Amino acid sequence: MNSIIALSLFGIANLFLGFLNNRKILLPATLAFVLVALGLNLADWNQEYLWFNNMLRTNNLSVNFASVILVATFLVVAVSRGFGDDEEHTHPAEYYAIMLFSVVGAIMMVTFENLIMLFVGLEILSVSMYILTGTDKRNLRSNEAALKYFLMGAFATGILLFGIALIYGATGSFNIHGIEALVLTAAGGSAPALLYIGIVMVIIGLLFKVSAAPFHFWTPDVYEGAPAIFTAFMSTVVKTAGFAALFRLLGGAFTGVYGTWIYILYFLTMLTLIIGNITAVYQQSFKRMLAYSSISHAGYLMLTATAKVAHTQSSILFYSLAYSVATISAFAVLMVVAETKESNAEKTNENFDIFNGLAKNNPLLAFVLTVSMLSLAGIPLTAGFWGKFFIFSDAFQRGIVVPLVVAVLMSAVGIYYYFKAIISAYFKEGDVPAIELKPIYKITLIVTTLLTIVLGIAPDLVKSIF
């Protein structure tokens, strides 16, 4: 709650900093703002609060999710480099302000206790993302992506809101603990059809936001069209917040009617895993591949978010952290390499072949790319391996065999397309000139890579906290 207030004020402060004719100050200021918010967030550790007539609840679960979101935001801001020196076409004050506001929405989606707060938080996050997708106004694909995302997203929000209204109609409550109790009593007797259809609609609305199949169709176009830095932001923060909200609803409010939604979700999990992974194999564009990879990771997270047992929350948290860190470093490498190539070519090239021969002149970048790809693929000694391991062992303990087998098979498919980038970087002929990295960029890349490796060797460092 304190971090929400602080971030709102910092966002406005950022807008005022934009009046200064000094672009250099924005990056350190925003980093400091995110750090302060992270500190305020951690101050709520081991305390259980309800805020403003049961609107928000802060407890250890919400502190953990909010911390993952804030760490991801910090890393994304750190690799943004103040959005370059192009004073006419980039407006970092606005971008950073919108990013901070969107984190307010994300934290609300984590801490909500009332479905109205979920809706308002989701809207703040989504509207910010529509804007950030369209920030590259000169690029037609960015405009198209923003419009597409806006239309589809507005439709999904409508479905979610309709679902909330139907649940209110059936239970007479917006409070998720009130709903939980009423759903439990309703499940015993004859629950009205309103309740079931409302629950399914809320789940559909949230699955759309985390881009699970069959509501994923917007993801590749939007991820490809948006500027890479915002794609990184979108694929980490939105996904973590969306799964936190989904987990709190499925594991809390909707457990009473577990039997109705669980088979639908198993089916959608398998569909997401298969569509995400198989389609990623055919992609020529690295960015598009990462979009399909984010769909497939939504599938893995769904596998564990559907459990109604509380201990899976640590698996979701660990997976979100591992996935966010690896994704941010992959996008960071893509950004610098694509920028270097851009000066020669007309159009931004974001295909796999831009990494050809990367290792020759840029050993650090090639190594960072390799570690992030290994982590996303789930190879041992990286954080991604343990993320998948915890999720698969949770699923095994719950005895859901068919989705688990599909997930394991599909993670084997994943190795193929992630290794395409590594093969390009090390074994293909090409000429990438030595890229000069700014110190903060280099430090961030080293930190994300180290974090991935350290969590891969000693996952309990973080897992025991969650």
Next chain:
Amino acid sequence: MINFIFLFFFLLIAISAIVVLWSRNVLYSAFSLLVTFLGISALYVMAGADFVAVTQILIYVGGILVLLIFGVMLTNKGDRKTDDKNDILTESRNRFWGILVAMGLFTLLFYTFSGADFAGIHRQNFGDNEQSLSSVKGVGVQLMTEFVLPFEITGILLMVALIGSAYLASSRKSDD
């Protein structure tokens, strides 16, 4: 008497909504939509939700519909499809799938709402007390007491939307 008025508005909504769908002239559709929205707000009044009814007129009729007509006006140029009276025509595609999805949704919602016990829910939430004539006061009090946080936080949503629209609509200095 009340049933007769209800039936009148019901028919008004249904007929104007069908005109929205079947008319090929965009402006006829837009004005027919106006009648639909007004009819729906009349139903809200009859359901005792006067605040929602006023909001419906303010937002949909006053805002969205005017926006729609402006949108038609401003984008209406070039290679449009017109007839000899210079009307703007649309074409409908995917008619089969559209009807199928609409029928499916209608069946689902009809089934849902016909099984709902709205009177029971109302009793469960408010007891047997008769509601006061206007809901505006109640909405206002609730917004400033129990729901004050969402009410305030919506300010951030509007802020983001404002920054975004100002940014996206601002003209570039150099390119033009």
